[in-house]
Amino acid sequence: TEPPKTFREACQWILWYDMAARMYNGSGSLGRLDVLLTPYYEREAADGTLSDEEATFHIACLLVRDTAYLQIGGPDAEGKDVTNRVSFLVLEASHQLKIPVNVGVCVGDETDPELLRRSVEIIVEDKQGVPKFLGIDRTTEGFARNDIPLEVARLRAYSGCHWSAIPGREYTMNDCVKVSFGPPFDIALREMMADENVEPSTEGLWSRFEKHLGIAVQGMKESIDFGLKHMHEIFPELVLDLLCYGPIEKGADASDAYRGGVEYYNLCIDGCALATIADSFAAIEQRVVEEKRLSWEELLGYLDSDWDTEDGELARLMMKNIDRYGYGGTRADEYAGRISELFTQQVKGSPTPAGFNCLPGIFSWANTIPLGKSLGATPNGRHAGDAISHGANPDPGFRTDGAPTAMAVAIASVQSGYGNTAPMQIEMDPGVTTDEEGVENTANLIKTHFDLGGTQINLNVMDKQKVLEAHEDPSKHPDLVVRVTGFSAYFASLSKEFRQLVVDRILSDN
Numbered sequence: 001t002e003p004p005k006t007f008r009e010a011c012q013w014i015l016w017y018d019m020a021a022r023m024y025n026g027s028g029s030l031g032r033l034d035v036l037l038t039p040y041y042e043r044e045a046a047d048g049t050l051s052d053e054e055a056t057f058h059i060a061c062l063l064v065r066d067t068a069y070l071q072i073g074g075p076d077a078e079g080k081d082v083t084n085r086v087s088f089l090v091l092e093a094s095h096q097l098k099i100p101v102n103v104g105v106c107v108g109d110e111t112d113p114e115l116l117r118r119s120v121e122i123i124v125e126d127k128q129g130v131p132k133f134l135g136i137d138r139t140t141e142g143f144a145r146n147d148i149p150l151e152v153a154r155l156r157a158y159s160g161c162h163w164s165a166i167p168g169r170e171y172t173m174n175d176c177v178k179v180s181f182g183p184p185f186d187i188a189l190r191e192m193m194a195d196e197n198v199e200p201s202t203e204g205l206w207s208r209f210e211k212h213l214g215i216a217v218q219g220m221k222e223s224i225d226f227g228l229k230h231m232h233e234i235f236p237e238l239v240l241d242l243l244c245y246g247p248i249e250k251g252a253d254a255s256d257a258y259r260g261g262v263e264y265y266n267l268c269i270d271g272c273a274l275a276t277i278a279d280s281f282a283a284i285e286q287r288v289v290e291e292k293r294l295s296w297e298e299l300l301g302y303l304d305s306d307w308d309t310e311d312g313e314l315a316r317l318m319m320k321n322i323d324r325y326g327y328g329g330t331r332a333d334e335y336a337g338r339i340s341e342l343f344t345q346q347v348k349g350s351p352t353p354a355g356f357n358c359l360p361g362i363f364s365w366a367n368t369i370p371l372g373k374s375l376g377a378t379p380n381g382r383h384a385g386d387a388i389s390h391g392a393n394p395d396p397g398f399r400t401d402g403a404p405t406a407m408a409v410a411i412a413s414v415q416s417g418y419g420n421t422a423p424m425q426i427e428m429d430p431g432v433t434t435d436e437e438g439v440e441n442t443a444n445l446i447k448t449h450f451d452l453g454g455t456q457i458n459l460n461v462m463d464k465q466k467v468l469e470a471h472e473d474p475s476k477h478p479d480l481v482v483r484v485t486g487f488s489a490y491f492a493s494l495s496k497e498f499r500q501l502v503v504d505r506i507l508s509d510n
Helices: 007-025 033-047 052-063 085-097 113-126 136-144 182-194 202-234 274-290 296-304 312-320 331-348 368-373 404-412 436-451 464-472 496-509
Strands: 029-032 069-072 103-107 132-135 170-172 178-180 264-272 357-362 424-428 456-461 481-483 488-490
Touching: 007 029, 007 033, 007 052, 029 033, 033 052, 033 069, 033 085, 052 085, 069 085, 085 103, 085 113, 103 113, 103 436, 113 436, 113 456, 132 136, 132 436, 178 202, 182 202, 182 274, 182 296, 202 264, 202 274, 202 331, 264 331, 274 296, 274 312, 274 331, 296 312, 331 357, 368 496, 404 424, 404 436, 424 496, 436 456, 456 481, 464 496
Parallel strands: 029 069, 069 103, 103 132, 170 264, 178 264, 264 357, 424 456
Antiparallel strands: 132 456, 481 488
C-alpha cells in the first residue's frame, strides 16, 4: 500500500505490476526504465547505500523474470538527453544475463554516442540480438505530425516489437492490425485479366491495386471502431487502468475511446509483403511488358499452376531474377516507395469513421508465415503458400553481396513518417564486427540509417555454422538466442518454419 522507497523496492514494484499485466492479458512494457529508476539510484548512491554492482543485480533480477519491453536513453520533454549511469547499468544487466531481453537503445543527434558504442560492443560480444536500436529523432518528429505537441511526442516510450506509446496517456492497438499487400494485388491482377474490355497493363494493374488496397484499409478502420466500441464490455483493460490518467477519474476504461478513457487514441495499421509485391510489379514490367518474355495470360497460367508446368520452373526463375527491391536504383525500389506512399496516404488520408486517428507502419511481426499460407503464387517467383517478405526488408538474396548499406538506404526510403516504424532486420557475421574497426563501422551503419530516415534496427550478430547446426538439431545449441523480428527468442524454441526464415536471412546476408 506504500510507494517504493528504495531502488530495490522500485524494481520489485515494477516487476509486480508487470506480472499482473502479463497474467491478465499478455501485455508487458517497463517503459523508460532508466528514467524511472534514476531518482532512487541518485539518492542511494549519494548516501553510499547502493553500489553499481548492487543496482545491476537488482535490475538483472527484474529482467530475468520477464521479457518486457523497455527503453533507455532519448530525450526528455524539452529535448535534453536523459542518458545517465542507470542507462549503462541496464545495459550491463542485460549483458550479464545473456538471455532474450527486450532493451531498446535510443540513437539520436543529442543522445550520448557512448550509449550506442557500448550497445554495439555488447551485441557483438554476446551474439544474442540484444539490444535493438531506436531512431528516436525520426519517430518523435513523425509522431508530432499527428498534431501532437513535440514536448509530448518526446515522452513516448518504447513499448512493443516496433512501437511506442505515451505512458498513462495514450491507448493504441499497435502490432495488432496487419494489411498484407498480397491479396489486394492478387485480386487486382485477376480482376484486370477477367475484364475483356481492357488491355492488360501495369498502369491498369496499379489502379486496381490502389482500389483494393483502399478497400482493405477502410475495412480495417471500420473494424477498429467496432473493437473500440465493445472492448471495454468484453475484456476491459483493468490492470492498465490503474496507471493511466483518466480511467479511474472518469469511470471509463482505457480502451473506451468513445468516452475518452485516456487522452490520446492512435491506432496502428501495418502494411506487409512490401518486397513481395514491389518485386512482383517490377518483374511484370520488365519481363512481360518491356521484354515480352511472357504474355499476361501465360503469367496468370503459371500463377494458377504454382509454376508447376513443363517449363514453369524456368519461368519462375526468370521472374525472380530481376534487379529487386533493395538493390538500389531499380524499378522495384521505385515500386516499393510508391506502395509505401500509397499505403500511408490511405491510412492517414482520413480517420476511422468514428473519427479516431490511425498511424501507418510497415511491419509483419511473426505473420510472414500465416499470411503467406493464404496467398497464392506471386509474379516475383514466390510459390503459393510460401512466407511473404519480412516487414520493410528486401527479400533474402536481393543482392549477391547482401550489402548492408544498400539495405539501410532502401528501408530508410519506405518509412511512413508518422511515428510508427518500419524496422530494418539485419544479420551480420561476427567476423566483420569483432575488432574496434568493426564496432565503429557497425555503429556508423546504425547512425547512418537513422540519419537517412530509418526508425528501428533489429540486429543479429551470429555465427552461420552454429545457427545451421542448431537448425538441424536444436538440442546442440539450446542456449542460442536470435532476434527473430521485434523480439528475441531461444532458437530451439522456434518452429522449424520460423527457424528456416532466420536461416534464409543469414545465408543471404552473410
